[in-house]
Amino acid sequence: MPRTNSIWLETAYPERFGPLPEDVRADACVVGAGIAGLTTAYLLARDGRRVVVIDDGRPGCGQTGVTTAHLSNEIDDSYQEIVRLHGEYGARLACESHRAAIDRIEAIAQLENIACDFERVSGYLFLAPEHGATELDNELEAARTAGADVERLERAPVRGFDSGPCLRFRNQGQFHPMKYVNGLVEAFTRAGGRLYSGTRATDIVPGPEAQVKTAGGRTVTAGAVVVATNSPFNDLFAIHTKQAPYTTYVIAARVPANAITHALYWDTSDPYHYVRLQPASNDQLGGDNAAALDLLVVGGEDHKSGQADDMEERFERLERWMRDRFPAAREVEFRWSGQVMETQDGLAFIGRNPMDAPNIYVATGDSGMGMTHGTIAGILLSDLIGGRRNPWAELYDPSRIRTGAAGEFLKENLNVAAQYASWLTAGEVASVDEIAPNSGAILREGLTKIAAFRDERGQVHKRSAVCTHLGCIVAWNSAMSTWDCPCHGSRFDKFGVVVNGPASADLGKVKA
Numbered sequence: 001m002p003r004t005n006s007i008w009l010e011t012a013y014p015e016r017f018g019p020l021p022e023d024v025r026a027d028a029c030v031v032g033a034g035i036a037g038l039t040t041a042y043l044l045a046r047d048g049r050r051v052v053v054i055d056d057g058r059p060g061c062g063q064t065g066v067t068t069a070h071l072s073n074e075i076d077d078s079y080q081e082i083v084r085l086h087g088e089y090g091a092r093l094a095c096e097s098h099r100a101a102i103d104r105i106e107a108i109a110q111l112e113n114i115a116c117d118f119e120r121v122s123g124y125l126f127l128a129p130e131h132g133a134t135e136l137d138n139e140l141e142a143a144r145t146a147g148a149d150v151e152r153l154e155r156a157p158v159r160g161f162d163s164g165p166c167l168r169f170r171n172q173g174q175f176h177p178m179k180y181v182n183g184l185v186e187a188f189t190r191a192g193g194r195l196y197s198g199t200r201a202t203d204i205v206p207g208p209e210a211q212v213k214t215a216g217g218r219t220v221t222a223g224a225v226v227v228a229t230n231s232p233f234n235d236l237f238a239i240h241t242k243q244a245p246y247t248t249y250v251i252a253a254r255v256p257a258n259a260i261t262h263a264l265y266w267d268t269s270d271p272y273h274y275v276r277l278q279p280a281s282n283d284q285l286g287g288d289n290a291a292a293l294d295l296l297v298v299g300g301e302d303h304k305s306g307q308a309d310d311m312e313e314r315f316e317r318l319e320r321w322m323r324d325r326f327p328a329a330r331e332v333e334f335r336w337s338g339q340v341m342e343t344q345d346g347l348a349f350i351g352r353n354p355m356d357a358p359n360i361y362v363a364t365g366d367s368g369m370g371m372t373h374g375t376i377a378g379i380l381l382s383d384l385i386g387g388r389r390n391p392w393a394e395l396y397d398p399s400r401i402r403t404g405a406a407g408e409f410l411k412e413n414l415n416v417a418a419q420y421a422s423w424l425t426a427g428e429v430a431s432v433d434e435i436a437p438n439s440g441a442i443l444r445e446g447l448t449k450i451a452a453f454r455d456e457r458g459q460v461h462k463r464s465a466v467c468t469h470l471g472c473i474v475a476w477n478s479a480m481s482t483w484d485c486p487c488h489g490s491r492f493d494k495f496g497v498v499v500n501g502p503a504s505a506d507l508g509k510v511k512a
């Protein structure tokens with residue numbers, strides 16, 4: 001059986017830090033040690049600021065640890081959409097900012113000597129069977145309008161994959177995200193930054209000196225607060241009505257080294273497939289020699305979080321799709337899933353938190369491009385906090401409204417409203433006896449619903465199934481053994497402990 005962990009977390013271990021032991025003061029407090037929070041913290045520390053980072057878990061163990069780490073300035077939602085929603089000038093800024101993010105990652109890796117397997121590669125967008133050539137022509141025109149370095153080819157000049165007609169985006173990148181995160185952590189602490197794990201932020205008290213309150217009863221007092229928790233825990237509605245959580249799946253199969261050209265590959269499907277190669281060695285995968293090989297990393301099969309639990313079929317479809325196109329693929333070594341936050345207009349929300357004090361900032365809405373959006377967040381937020389003008393500020397402003405996105409806004413919010421109907425439905429099982437070991441299901445008990453998990457020894461653990469953010473009923477995710485909220489993407493582990501916001505409290509206890 002493949003391992004159900006990401007390659008990154010199995011081949012570069014997250015650093016350990018202790019929890020915040022006492023109340024502290026700083027110039028800036030960053031909540032969340034994923035790529036967005038750490039890049040921001042690192043750049044602020046390099047500006048000479050006193051920075052404290054707190055994270056519920058260990059650095060990089062949120063969505064950064066389960067990414068696929070394509071570094072691209074071809075926007076996931078397509079440049080056709082970005083031009084339609086943000087205009088030609090906005091599309092140029094989007095292209096420029098993602099290009100700058102790739103350059104910045106490369107520069108930081110060089111400056112700080114971070115051996116993170118960074119490679120410059122081309123990105124190829126090829127046709128899904130349901131699309132005709134005009135799809136590529138339209139995207140080519142929009143991408144050129146945005147200033148992308150792109151050309152149309154009859155087929156990608158690569159080994160091991162027959163792409164058919166495609167667009168080539170030059171100067172894209174890829175890296176090992178956990179090696180990069182570990183390097184950022186080291187560089188940040190070398191620059192005087194302080195990092196605390198196992199420290200959950202529960203509240204922010206605004207003021208010129210804002211106070212970040214933690215679940216452990218400590219306070220970080222800081223002139224600026226950056227909430228980089230992937231989905232902000234400090235916001236009830238303003239942001240969460242403008243973005244939606246989608247679960248996406250990944251498999252990684254062995255291939256002989258260099259059998260397939262290292263590049264980024266994406267098709268035009270919706271949801272689309274995304275593919276890259278990661279160099280590895282046999283002993284890293286438990287083998288008895290260090291022979292070089294590549295892992296072919298293939299992602300796709302996205303669905304709205306908490307609204308499907310057919311992960312076996314999804315992994316099988318992904319594998320069939322891979323084998324039909326990449327004959328060099330051997331056995332699947334890893335499979336995992338994670339969550340992306342899709343905004344209504346295809347770009348992240350980075351800047352001052354809407355309807356909040358001016359010194360509270362957020363970075364969220366990765367739109368499946370959180371490696372580059374997270375790096376843009378670092379550049380943009382360190383500029384805003386440092387009082388420097390940044391040309392991307394308006395494009396990424398979390399308060400923005402793009403009229404062209406009204407249809408998406410309505411669709412996603414009607415979908416959220418519909419989720420509350422599950423308060424009234426029956427449970428998935430009538431009794432805990434129907435729950436197999438190592439799985440979970442929703443039960444009805446009187447007027448409420450219970451999230452019940454049976455562990456491998458047969459013991460049943462019950463929690464309220466009501467999400468502590470805004471009260472939707474959570475659903476069991478068998479791929480990751482989590483309880484996922486179908487409304488705004490909160491995730492809780494099998495015992496009900498919150499692992500992903502916007503919720504900041506665990507699922508409620510129920511009486512035995």
Ligand SMILES: Cc1cc2nc3c(=O)[nH]c(=O)nc-3n(C[C@H](O)[C@H](O)[C@H](O)COP(=O)(O)OP(=O)(O)OC[C@H]3O[C@@H](n4cnc5c(N)ncnc54)[C@H](O)[C@@H]3O)c2cc1C
Binds near residue numbers: 249
């Ligand atoms: C399968 C998959 C493939 C992807 N592929 C790509 C790709 O190829 N290219 C790309 O650019 N992007 C990709 N993405 C998106 C990208 O991985 C994410 O957008 C990015 O990692 C998010 O980084 P982040 O720092 O915003 O959040 P995270 O990495 O999730 O970090 C947030 C941190 O906040 C902490 N936290 C949460 N709540 C609290 C709290 N209340 N108190 C304290 N700490 C808290 C968490 O513990 C976590 O460590 C992919 C995502 C997935 C799931």
Ligand code: FES
Binds near residue numbers: 501502
């Ligand atoms: S995440 Fe908003 S109700 Fe659950």
